[in-house]
Amino acid sequence: MAEENGSNLQQFVDGIIKNNPVLVQLLGMCPTLAVTNSVDNALVMGAAVIFVLVMSNMVTSLFRHLIQPHVRILVFTLTIATFVTIADLVLKAYVFEVSKKLGPFVPLIIVNCIIIARAEVVASRSGLLRSLADALGCGLGFTLALTLLGLVREVLGAGSITLPGWRILLCDPKVFEPHAWVIMIMPPGAFLTLGVVIGIITQIRMRSARGGA
Amino acid sequence: MDIGVLIGIFIGAALVNNFVLSTFLGICPFLGVSRKVDMAFGMGCAVTFVMTISGIVTWLIVHGILTPIGAWLGNPESLYFLKYVTFIMVIASMVQLVEMYLRKFFPSLYTAFGVFLPLITTNCAILGACLLIDMNEIYRASLLKSTVFAFAGGIGFMMAITIMAGIREHLRFSDVPKALRGPAITLLTACILSLAFMGFAGMGK
Numbered sequence: 283m284a285e286e287n288g289s290n291l292q293q294f295v296d297g298i299i300k301n302n303p304v305l306v307q308l309l310g311m312c313p314t315l316a317v318t319n320s321v322d323n324a325l326v327m328g329a330a331v332i333f334v335l336v337m338s339n340m341v342t343s344l345f346r347h348l349i350q351p352h353v354r355i356l357v358f359t360l361t362i363a364t365f366v367t368i369a370d371l372v373l374k375a376y377v378f379e380v381s382k383k384l385g386p387f388v389p390l391i392i393v394n395c396i397i398i399a400r401a402e403v404v405a406s407r408s409g410l411l412r413s414l415a416d417a418l419g420c421g422l423g424f425t426l427a428l429t430l431l432g433l434v435r436e437v438l439g440a441g442s443i444t445l446p447g448w449r450i451l452l453c454d455p456k457v458f459e460p461h462a463w464v465i466m467i468m469p470p471g472a473f474l475t476l477g478v479v480i481g482i483i484t485q486i487r488m489r490s491a492r493g494g495a
Numbered sequence: 496m497d498i499g500v501l502i503g504i505f506i507g508a509a510l511v512n513n514f515v516l517s518t519f520l521g522i523c524p525f526l527g528v529s530r531k532v533d534m535a536f537g538m539g540c541a542v543t544f545v546m547t548i549s550g551i552v553t554w555l556i557v558h559g560i561l562t563p564i565g566a567w568l569g570n571p572e573s574l575y576f577l578k579y580v581t582f583i584m585v586i587a588s589m590v591q592l593v594e595m596y597l598r599k600f601f602p603s604l605y606t607a608f609g610v611f612l613p614l615i616t617t618n619c620a621i622l623g624a625c626l627l628i629d630m631n632e633i634y635r636a637s638l639l640k641s642t643v644f645a646f647a648g649g650i651g652f653m654m655a656i657t658i659m660a661g662i663r664e665h666l667r668f669s670d671v672p673k674a675l676r677g678p679a680i681t682l683l684t685a686c687i688l689s690l691a692f693m694g695f696a697g698m699g700k
Contacts, residue, residue, distance in 0.1 A: 308678055311526065312619050316519035356587065363580045371576065386626040389579050393619045395523060469517045470689040477675075477682030485674035 290415040293404075297419020303396045304427035305483050310396040313387050314428060315472040322444045324432030326380045328425025330369045330388060335397050335424075336417040337365045342405035343413035349406065358401045359392065366391045377446060396424060434475050439466030501643050508647035511696055514620050515655040516689040518627075520648075521620030525656050526681055528611070535660035539653025541611045543646065546624050549589045550645025553582050553625040554638055582625050590616050624648045658688060 303309045313331075317323040338361050342349070349357050370388045373381040381388060391397065400420055405413040436443060441458035443450045452458075465471050514520045521542070528538045557578065565574040594612045597605040615621060624645050628634040634641040662684055671680050 308526070311522040312519050315522060359583055359587065360580060363583050367576055367579050370579070386623050386630065389582075389626050390520075390619050390623055392579060392583050393622050465690075468693070469519070470686045470693065472519065473682050473686035473689055477679045477686060480682065481672075481675045481679040484677075484679060488674060 290412050293412060294415040294419035297416055297421075298423040298426065301420075302423040302427060303399075303420050304424055305480060307399075308480075309399055310394045310424065311476075312390065313394065314431065315469075315476060316387050317384055318428055318431040318435055318472060318475075319439070319467040320436045320444045321429060321432040322380055322446045323383055324428035325425065325446060326373065326377055327384060327387065328421070328428050330366075330373060331391060331394065331396070331424050332418070332421030333369050334362060334365045334391055335400060335421045336414065338362045338397055339400055339405040339413040339417035340410060342401045343408065343410050346406045354402070354406065355398070358398055358406075362397050362401075363392045380446065396420060431472075431475050431479065434479075435466045435471055438463045439468075439471060501640065504640055504643050505647040505650075506695075508644050509651035509654065510692065513651045513655055513692050513695075514623070514648045515652055516685065516692045518623070520623035521618055521652055524614065524618055524620075525652075525659060525685070526678060528614075529656050529659040529663055529681070532657060532660045532664060535656045536653065537607055538611045538614075539649070539656050540607075541615060542618060542620060542652050543649025545586075545590060545593060545612075545615050546621050546649040546652075547642060547646045548593065549586050549621055550624055550628055551638065551642055552589060553585050554628060554634075554641045556581055556585060557629060558635075558638075578629065582622060586621050586625070587616050620648065620652055655688070655692075659685065662688075 297303070301307060304311070304314050310331075313327055317327045338358070341361050342358060345357075366389060369391070370381075373384075373388060400416060404416045408416075433443065437452065439462060441452050441455065441462060443452065463471075466475065508514070512518055515522065515525050524538055524542075529535050561574045561577060561581070562571050565571045568574070590612055594605070597612075627648075628641045628644060634644055659681075663681065666680065666684070675683070
């Protein structure tokens, strides 16, 4: 039992660092690029994904013996769609402004490959606790990656950090405005930031692999 | 119906707000299936095809089934919570139907699209197009405009992925820094493409 708890913890930590869904596995790229123009968007998106991931992993894991293999993708998709509808309604009710900015990307969680991949790889094969640990790990990994990108893009592009509720200005807007790197909060900045971050991570992994060998 | 409005919608969806490069829909195939020009073009055609059809069908379902039944129950919007589930079901079954239809009546087209069709179900550009149509007042009011929008979105996707594949074919022969090989250099290329597409801003609507 203790050993199994240890492996659950390992599963949780792996999801955040070693198998980070965005930065290492390159899954779920659409929301990663689209909603990271400010920190609060990234955080709300991350929270929605954690909720959907945890719920769908739990449901899939509980029903894993009942789901026939040839209809499993359909069952996964419908489960996810149900929880995304719930998440969307909750976001609309409590954080309407952010939900409006996220636009179609909240319902698009349905086709986010991270969630289907976790249901297929982990939840349909293992018990409730392990699926839960995995969902939390991957969800946190996703949120961290999104927040990192959001932080870089918003600080360089707008000189501020927006959290749900309040906005921190890092410097006087009048001083910052002429030097703002506006392109960072526009679409090309998303591709640029993610490309550079993935490049840096590959470099670190190559170096540590060389050091380890 | 003013033809100018339709042309405006077309240019807007295909160039100004290009699905891949400025709305970030369909990034997965854009990064995954953009190694060779002919594969990218095939994927683009398949996406355009399915996107147009599912745009039309989801519009018809929302306005022909969900709204009237909702109205009959008391409030036209009372069944709108079913939208997402319906959309994803429609797309999944449209892909199946299109695949069967093509195999029966256009075998040559089927062999050309074949591999890409099942992948399309989880392509977020398709669901994204249906959702964007549903969120916009203009498209909600007119089936013709929605159709043009969905078709133009597909064409925009095809353009972006084919251009990307052309660049990547050349990139194979260049000396890319080791750490940037693979997805990183693709993303940086996409950044420059996206900058180029920003030049269209202000055209159309």
